[in-house]
Amino acid sequence: MASSDPGVQELLTATQDLLAAVRTAPLRLQTPRLEHARAIQREVTDQLSDFVIPRLTQLDAPMLVVVGGSTGAGKSTLVNSIVGRHVSDTGVLRPTTRTPVLVHHPDDAAWFASNRVLPDLKRTGENPHEVYALRQVSSPTIPAGLAILDAPDIDSIDVGNRELAEQLLAAADLWLFVTSAARYADHVPWDYLRRAAERSASVAVVLDRTPADAVEDVRRHLARMMTARGLSDSPLFTVRESSVNRRGMLPFDEVGQIVLWLQELAADVVGRRTIVAATLHGAIRHDVFRSRDLADEIEEQAEAAEALVHDVDTIYRRAVEEVASAATDGTVLRGEVLARWQAFVGTGEVLRRLEQTVGSWRDRVAARAVRQVDPQTVGSAIGQGLHLLLVEQAERAAEETARAWESEPAGRALLDEHRGLDRASRELAARAERLAREWQEFVQGLVAEEGEGKKARATAVSTGVNATGIALMVAVFAGTGGITGAEVGIAGGTAVVAQKLLQAVFGDQAVRDLADRAAADLSARFEALFAEEADRFRRLVPEPKSVRAAQRDLRKVANRADVVRLATDIRRPTIQQEGV
Structure with a gap:
């Protein structure tokens, strides 16, 4: 029969809360004192569940x-x-x-x-x-x-x-x-x-x-x-x-x-209750002290989790920044992409005629674009360039994170348990390819949307929505920060051609808005892709804030159990016993 004493009931609730907090203490990471912490956890859990709580549930058992x-x-x-x-x-x-x-x-x-x-x-x-x-x-x-x-x-x-x-x-x-x-x-x-x-x-x-x-x-x-x-x-x-x-x-x-x-002893109800009370009070006090010790040990878990998560966040944030920089400093316009774009617009011809009227220049560019190269080939090269950039950066980020984790006991244990973390995920290549394709579709949609209901629509159609979209992509990628030597002039000319083509179709302000929206969307896709890659590491580590919260909660419930223990007198037998 459970005790009807409110103090005993409060003490029972307090120790049950303590048991729950101890059982769920976050001890996942392989830290130097992990086994010591788990030994404390087992010790307190066993005594609370085997003795303290059953005894408080029925003091007269x-x-x-x-x-x-x-x-x-x-x-x-x-x-x-x-x-x-x-x-x-x-x-x-x-x-x-x-x-x-x-x-x-x-x-x-x-x-x-x-x-x-x-x-x-x-x-x-x-x-x-x-x-x-x-x-x-x-x-x-x-x-x-x-x-x-x-x-x-x-x-x-x-x-x-x-x-x-x-x-x-x-x-x-x-x-x-x-x-x-x-x-x-x-x-x-x-x-x-x-x-x-x-x-x-x-x-x-x-x-x-x-x-x-x-x-x-x-x-x-x-x-x-x-x-x-x-x-x-x-x-x-x-x-x-x-x-x-x-x-x-x-x-x-x-x-x-x-x-x-x-x-x-069996016949002496008062003496037996005194023995039980002394042991029970001592056990709860001991469990409170050991729970506080366990809370101290969780500090090591929290610090390890913070260090590992910091490594992941720092390296993958840098990877996103490097990808975003490479996507807007001309790096993507190298090699095959640059060659396809030049073939598409005939950069040299256009540069010689820039001082002609905008209408005449636009007509010539449109005609040349249509007759020389299918814009799909340029789009394909852009997709391949983006894909290669993303895969290279994802591989580098995974390798750097694995190296950083290797320097920590907790990180080494996770790397040993989860092989292959030092490489990008198997799905990365397909996701990068899908990202490039979906972004290009987004850009084409922007171009089509901007041309709707405007005078520029006829021009956009004559030039080709695909061609205009390709020009917008090039405008986003254009720049000279990543290109040196003779390529500077080429890249500059490439950017000018794309810019002039877009201005001729939409006007200056619209071009700026379109480029900003296209760049922002691309950046968001980069962040989402690399967040998924970083999550391969993050999900192996308990959230540092939750570890800290568990540590605070454990100390709180331990202190509560001690306060209630000191305020509760469980030595007095029940009325029914006194009459035995």
């Missing part, structure tokens, strides 16, 4: 006692002896506990079978052989209101076992930590116990397999170590080294103290 410890400490034998029946495998082969075993009273089966507790762990029923899953066992020898879980070894040679042990210990209301006289001073157990103290987790320690003549000395030393590490209030039980009976159980004299303590 049975208490989960997780038995953890080092390899060979005798955990499974101890669990079997406490339960009074064989529920967990024992033996000399390591690791012994591959499938964690949860033993509970039959009346509590529904709670532990639900996905509210350890939701990510598959339940195996009575199957003892399925690894990394949870096997549930009902036993009337376990008091109602309490369950015991035998976890894998914390120092197992199996990485999966170690990770599962950490997950289970983080989901415990109470740790029953088992060590031995031979292993109690080892680093690994004390690293776990230190972390338990940092989280204010409730812990009881069992000193197992202790020779009778060493009990006092070892127990005294262990107690001092516990005090020095903030565990002075934790119960300490001693189990002497003993032979097991034919059922593999330790003598009751050795485990009876633990059995009685667990029974008393």
